[in-house]
Amino acid sequence: MAIEFIATTYSAGRFKLGPINTEIPEKKITAIMGKNGSGKSTTIRLMHGDIKPLEGRITLDGRDVWKIKPVDLARQMSLVTQEINDPLSFTVKDVMMVSGYARDHDEASMLQALEIFGLTPYLYRDFNFLSGGERRLVTIAASIYQDSDIIIMDEPTNFLDVDNQMLVYQVLRQLRKKGKTIVLAMHDISAVSAISDFVIMLKKGELVDQGPTSSTLTVENLRKVFNVPFKTYETPWGVNFSSPLVSEKEMD
Numbered sequence: 005m006a007i008e009f010i011a012t013t014y015s016a017g018r019f020k021l022g023p024i025n026t027e028i029p030e031k032k033i034t035a036i037m038g039k040n041g042s043g044k045s046t047t048i049r050l051m052h053g054d055i056k057p058l059e060g061r062i063t064l065d066g067r068d069v070w071k072i073k074p075v076d077l078a079r080q081m082s083l084v085t086q087e088i089n090d091p092l093s094f095t096v097k098d099v100m101m102v103s104g105y106a107r108d109h110d111e112a113s114m115l116q117a118l119e120i121f122g123l124t125p126y127l128y129r130d131f132n133f134l135s136g137g138e139r140r141l142v143t144i145a146a147s148i149y150q151d152s153d154i155i156i157m158d159e160p161t162n163f164l165d166v167d168n169q170m171l172v173y174q175v176l177r178q179l180r181k182k183g184k185t186i187v188l189a190m191h192d193i194s195a196v197s198a199i200s201d202f203v204i205m206l207k208k209g210e211l212v213d214q215g216p217t218s219s220t221l222t223v224e225n226l227r228k229v230f231n232v233p234f235k236t237y238e239t240p241w242g243v244n245f246s247s248p249l250v251s252e253k254e255m256d
């Protein structure tokens with residue numbers, strides 16, 4: 005399942021994205037990084053065929069993704085968005101069923117996906133009355149239940165406590181091991197460094213750099229993207245990046 009951006013551009017109001025040329029590595033974790041408003045969600049929506057490019061193409065195994073029938077696309081790609089709209093009074097089970105509508109219903113797999121996050125007791129709860137973090141975990145469980153080859157998530161760890169963030173990253177690693185292609189829009193630089201194999205860095209809709217995380221996630225690129233200085237430091241879990249968030253001292 006290869007996703008390719010070929011000279012892709014998009015425009016919404018005054019915002020312009022691209023041109024983007026990239027091939028999302030299969031069976032790896034790709035992180036899309038950039039400041040607020042840099043175009044991460046737009047890139048993800050293009051990848052999922054929710055919006056059409058202005059110029060160029062986004063292809064899934066050579067086919068324009070926006071032309072693929074939703075039911076066929078759902079077998080190949082799942083998307084966890086930032087905002088979860090549920091105008092109806094859906095239960096957690098309904099949310100799972102909607103996500104899994106293109107696969108054969110399998111109650112055991114559905115419960116298994118919820119159980120990863122300890123959510124089986126929530127099966128008949130009203131989704132709208134769950135906390136922000138619980139809703140996020142349900143939608144991640146729903147995308148696991150969907151069982152597509154490609155899993156896209158927009159800021160999957162938003163609203164989550166550190167233990168649940170760790171759980172989500174652990175689950176993402178397991179999904180990669182199972183051969184899933186994963187694409188994440190992310191803010192958290194340490195998490196990008198720890199979990200992603202490939203990184204796409206955006207600034208104001210432009211591609212700043214892309215490549216293997218080990219060689220692309222550099223202090224130089226981070227400074228370009230975020231306009232603040234960064235330094236690396238060693239932690240017991242590997243190299244991390246730091247900027248003077250709450251310090252009065254300037255870094256050079």
Ligand SMILES: Nc1ncnc2c1ncn2[C@@H]1O[C@H](COP(=O)(O)OP(=O)(O)OP(=O)(O)O)[C@@H](O)[C@H]1O
Pocket residue numbers: 016017018019038039040041042043044045046047189
């Ligand atoms: N339909 C639209 N009409 C006008 N502007 C839009 C539209 N959709 C997106 N934009 C603008 O495009 C820019 C990129 O938005 P996008 O949601 O892709 O950013 P992002 O990198 O995901 O940001 P964040 O980190 O805040 O989620 C923003 O300035 C946004 O206001």
